[in-house]
Amino acid sequence: MPRRTLLAMPLAAAGPRAAIAQRPPAEDFAAAERTILAGRAPRADGIALEVPQLSENGNSVDIAVKVASPMTAADHVTAIHILSEKNPVPRVATFALSPRAGRAEVATRIRLATTQTVTVLAETSAGAVHRASREVIVILGACVDGG
């Protein structure tokens, strides 16, 4: 085997793995928020965001969102977005709602890679966007083990 080929082998073998590790995020937090806002200025009222200030384990963090809305055909929340500032994927979850929901309230459990700000955006049928955010201190991030 020529020496040149032999020298190139470890590089070729490391290639795909290195590419995975260094893969840049497809979309960052600011871009994700801009896309949802689509030029609209968010309002700081109307959302009650329940998330612990301090979380021992980033693998499962309880989050509950309540948006003040009559949820009628004329005036209702159409979508609730949960965004993460420092996770590899900024769009954590999106909920599509209709007047059939009765109340604009959702809850779930999310992963947080590290201490960061969690942002919630709520879109209404009137075209308004409400925004709330909260910092969560994470002791053990979601990316350190396989769980």
Place this chain on the structure above:
Amino acid sequence: MAASIPARITLPETARRGEVVSVRVLVRHPMERGFDGPGLTPLPRHILHTLRVTYAGEEVFRMALSSGIAANPYVEFTTVATETGDLVFEWQEDGGAVYRREARLVVT
């Protein structure tokens, strides 16, 4: 044909017409996020990416899940009790698999 999946669905057995009922769903799934890191074996992403809920045939709730949702995804939402019927929960998984569970709501 949609397969079944271990899930715990909590909702009242009966409700009055017009009442807003709370629905809680916990489903068993590893939500393999597919990120590489030191000490981790790289695995392809394998998550439930969509949950769609229909009530008596009409869509009432939809959720887009990412790898940032905890393993064994839990979700809580509300719906207005309109008529006696089945709530059908349909999860779509990476790779195209679809899982389905049903729960009946009796409206008085």
